[in-house]
Amino acid sequence: MNKETIVSHRLDRDxxxxxxxxxxxxxxxxxxxxxxxRIWHVKCENKDGPCEVEPECRIFNSPFDGNVIIGDMDSFVDRDVELVLQQMCLGEICDARFVYKNVFGDLMLQINCRIELVDLTEEQLISDWSWARLFESAVHHKERGVKLVKEKRIVDGFRRFSKALKMLVAIEPVDRLTADPERTKELLNMRIKLYNNMAHCQLQFEEYGAxxxxxxxxxxxxxxxxKSLYRRSLAYSGLCMYEEAWGDIQRALEVDPNDKASIAKAKELRPHIERINKDYSDVIKKMFG
Incomplete structure (x- = not known):
């Protein structure tokens, strides 16, 4: 009888x-x-007994057509199935077990199933992909990330943006002396959009440093x-660095004096700046009274 082997381990899941x-x-x-x-013998349970899998999971919910593109899943359970598939061979049948726990070690979800890798279209390693294919993949992951963020799936959206950035990194370095100017501009614009989108995601969890x-x-x-000036101002405000926040929002208003979000942020920051200026003025008076 074959021995059960670990595919992936974290403190919260195996x-x-x-x-x-x-x-x-x-x-x-x-x-x-x-x-x-093909998946069968599916059994889902938690500490209270049989249960349903989260609705975002595609593989263990109906309808599922049996088609999986490696690297194109968003649900954490689906991504773990991808990990198993990447350790399988064409025609292989295996029993898989997914165990998820909370920070206290309580069982939150366990899925047991049997998986068969029926068919497979082999692909090149990313290192062998063409520039066009890498960029196309980056666009795909970026657009999918935007959709997930709109659905309030911020973590999943951030993961997609990170994946898109990985594709751009695989394209670079670009020799600006020989590269097509339009191609270079596309890469630059995509990188800026990804940084901005990732910053938006980090703000949702008050990760101000990131x-x-x-x-x-x-x-x-x-x-x-x-967008970056405004979001960096928000991050500085979250860290109570009001002078830096004020500087960024003033720069944003220089670029576009009619930007409503920047105007509102400037009004919010003004009392803090006035207090800082008053405190500074009081110190100077005491020093040179």
Whole structure:
């Protein structure tokens, strides 16, 4: 009997598989591979007994057509199934076990199932992808991320933006002396959009340090980017760095005096700046009375 092996481990979850029937070891899924799978003997439970899987999960909810593109899943359960598939061979059948716990070690969800990798369209490694394919993939992940953020799935959206950025990194470095100017401009604009989108996601969780970093990266590429100036101002405000926040929002208003969000933020910041100026003035009076 084959031994159960660990596929992936974190403190809050474990993914296991047991090979039931070996497959063709010369054919395995890579990023973007098209897989046809069959799943049966599905059993979902938590500490209270049988349960349903989250509705965002595609593979374990109806309707599922058996088609999976590696790297194109958003639900955490679906992504873990991808991890199992990437350790399977064409024709292989395995028993998979997914165990999820909370910070106290309580069982939140366990899924047991049998998976068969029925068919597989082999793909090149990302390192062998063409510029056009990498950029197309970046656009796909960025657009999917925007849709997820609109659905309030911020973490999943951020993951898509990060994936799109990974595709851009795979394209670079670009030789600006020989590169097509339009191509270089496309790369620059995409990177700016991704930094801005990722900063927006970080702000939703009050991750102000990460927001500052992302906005500062954008402003190095585009010093007059209003979205980055505004979001960096929000991050500075969250850290009570009101003078820095005021500086960014004033720069944003210089670029567009009619930007409503920047106008509102300036009104919010003004009392803080007036208090800081008054405190400074009082100190000077005491020093030189």
């Amino acid at each position: 993914v296991w598989k047991t090979v039931v029937k070996p497959g063709d070891y010369t054919m395995v899924p890579y990023e973007d591979s098209r897989c046809k799978i 927001t500052l970093d992302l906005c500062s990266r954008t402003l190095k590429l585009d010093p007059e980017n209003i």
